[in-house]
Amino acid sequence: MSDQGREELAERAEPGPEMEIVHLLRAVVVDLGRSTARFAQRNGMHPTEVRALIALMDAARAGEEITAGRLGSELGLNSAGTTALVDRLERAGHVRRVRDARDRRKVSIEVEERAVALGRSHFGPLIDRAVELLRGYDERELAAVRRFLTGMRQAAD
Amino acid sequence: MSDQGREELAERAEPGPEMEIVHLLRAVVVDLGRSTARFAQRNGMHPTEVRALIALMDAARAGEEITAGRLGSELGLNSAGTTALVDRLERAGHVRRVRDARDRRKVSIEVEERAVALGRSHFGPLIDRAVELLRGYDERELAAVRRFLTGMRQAAD
DNA sequence: CTTATCATCTCGCTCAGCAAGATACTTGTT
DNA sequence: AACAAGTATCTTGCTGAGCGAGATGATAAG
Numbered sequence: 307m308s309d310q311g312r313e314e315l316a317e318r319a320e321p322g323p324e325m326e327i328v329h330l331l332r333a334v335v336v337d338l339g340r341s342t343a344r345f346a347q348r349n350g351m352h353p354t355e356v357r358a359l360i361a362l363m364d365a366a367r368a369g370e371e372i373t374a375g376r377l378g379s380e381l382g383l384n385s386a387g388t389t390a391l392v393d394r395l396e397r398a399g400h401v402r403r404v405r406d407a408r409d410r411r412k413v414s415i416e417v418e419e420r421a422v423a424l425g426r427s428h429f430g431p432l433i434d435r436a437v438e439l440l441r442g443y444d445e446r447e448l449a450a451v452r453r454f455l456t457g458m459r460q461a462a463d
Numbered sequence: 464m465s466d467q468g469r470e471e472l473a474e475r476a477e478p479g480p481e482m483e484i485v486h487l488l489r490a491v492v493v494d495l496g497r498s499t500a501r502f503a504q505r506n507g508m509h510p511t512e513v514r515a516l517i518a519l520m521d522a523a524r525a526g527e528e529i530t531a532g533r534l535g536s537e538l539g540l541n542s543a544g545t546t547a548l549v550d551r552l553e554r555a556g557h558v559r560r561v562r563d564a565r566d567r568r569k570v571s572i573e574v575e576e577r578a579v580a581l582g583r584s585h586f587g588p589l590i591d592r593a594v595e596l597l598r599g600y601d602e603r604e605l606a607a608v609r610r611f612l613t614g615m616r617q618a619a620d
Numbered sequence: 621c622t623t624a625t626c627a628t629c630t631c632g633c634t635c636a637g638c639a640a641g642a643t644a645c646t647t648g649t650t
Numbered sequence: 651a652a653c654a655a656g657t658a659t660c661t662t663g664c665t666g667a668g669c670g671a672g673a674t675g676a677t678a679a680g
Contacts (some may be wrong), residue, residue, distance in 0.1 A: 323605055324597040328590055330612040335492050336517075337619040343539065352636070360493075375658060382500065387637045389660055394636090411645045411658040433485055435618040439611060440481040447607035448480055450600060454593075454608050455487040461592040462494040509667070532627060544668040546629055551667090568627040568676045 331458065345428045351398070357381055358391055359400060359425060362417045373406070374413045400424075488615065502585045508555070514538055515548055516557060516582060519574045528571045530563075557581075 346356045361380050365372040372380075378388030392415060395401040400421035406412035440448065503513045518537050522529040529537075535545030549572060552558040557578035563569035597605065 322594075324594040325590075327597060327605065327608055327612065328593045330609065330616070331491075331593070332517075334488075334612050334616050334619070335495050336514075337616050338492050339496070340539075341619040354636075357493075360489075373658080374660095382497075383636095384638060385659065386639075386661080390636070393660095409646070409658085413659065432615075432618050433482075436485045436488070436611075436615060437479075437481040439614045440484060443607060443611075447604065448484065450604035450607050451484055451611050452487065454596060454600075455484065455491050457596045458589075458593060459487070459491050459494050461589050462491070462498045511667075530627080531629095540667095541669060542628065543630080543670080547667070566627085566677070570628065 327454075341432070349424065352394075354381065354383075354391060355395060355398075355400075358395060359417065359421055362401070362415060363422065363425065366417060371414045374403075374415060377415060484611075498585075498589070506581065509551075511538065511540075511548060512552055512555075512557075515552060516574065516578055519558070519572060520579065520582065523574060531560075531570045531572060534572060 342356055343353055345351075346353050358377060358381060361377060362372060374388055374392055375385070377392070378385060381388075381391075383391060392401065392403065392413075395415075396403060400418055402416050402418060403413050404416055406414055440451075443451070499513055500510055502508075503510050515534060515538060518534060519529060531545055531549055532542070534549070535542060538545075538548075540548060549558065549560065549570075552572075553560060557575055559573050559575060560570050561573055563571055597608075600608070
């Protein structure tokens with residue numbers, strides 16, 4: 307037990323290459339957050355609105371219809387907040403409400419082309435840069451990055 | 464010009480292993496954000512307050528004194544918002560104000576031990592998991608992850 | 621000693637998000 | 651068919667984070 311304690315202490319004192327990467331990942335998360343906030347502000351949006359658009363585009367890419375309620379729970383908003391959010395997005399012309407034909411209580415949210423283009427204009431270059439970087443990687447290096455990110459994703463729960 | 468357009472279209476249609484990793488990184492950012500939000504809520508904090516604590520601990524690790532003003536600009540808040548933020552953190556006992564002895568206009572912010580422990584209780588396991596994951600990596604794999612993260616950080620500006 | 625500049629704080633306001641409840645539609649039961 | 655219960659969204663009134671403008675206190679320059 308006291309050996310265990312001493313080992314842990316030593317581990318904290320000596321950073322090592324693993325800790326460097328942990329801090330690097332945190333820095334990436336912070337910096338991407340900042341970049342997203344800048345994008346939001348430049349376009350008169352709240353960060354939550356950007357998060358909503360990203361969630362909507364993700365769903366669209368996966369071929370899923372997304373309703374107001376599902377969007378809200380995805381973002382951790384209650385129903386009132388969700389309604390207000392969709393109102394703002396709709397007023398800004400980023401999104402449109404479509405009443406579901408089968409279950410007319412449901413409202414599915416569709417992203418306007420305009421919003422997709424806007425998002426691409428900001429995140430496109432960033433994505434291009436990432437792809438460019440990764441093109442120089444061989445199979446084992448790609449696998450290493452993939453494994454690390456997948457592991458971090460699971461650890462976040 | 465139309466050839467260019469067709470090529471671009473083809474590139475979007477065929478994702479490739481690079482795009483998979485880009486989406487994975489985005490997912491990690493989103494999931495870590497969610498995890499941070501959960502931590503904030505469980506402890507009755509606003510996300511901004513958590514961001515502030517992280518910024519303060521970063522500064523402390525780097526051995527820098529951080530003033531109210533510097534913290535505010537780090538977080539993109541104006542002076543009024545910064546004062547309110549520090550008020551809340553101080554009231555919750557996460558932080559204390561210390562008037563600078565040399566320039567008595569300045570107020571440097573110091574993190575209480577309690578807040579450090581709280582942060583460790585949530586992010587500690589996540590960090591441990593990351594270190595554990597990376598222990599299995601050889602030098603080239605570590606370098607690949609490091610290069611990718613560093614590149615993404617630079618691209619975020 | 622006066623004026624300019626800087627760091628922080630105070631005041632009044634705006635607006636995102638919450639809690640509670642209303643409205644509209646669907647499904648199951650008798 | 652009629653009614654009750656459940657589900658999805660919207661409405662209302664409120665709390666509180668953050669902003670703009672300006673006050674206060676401290677330092678620096680003339």
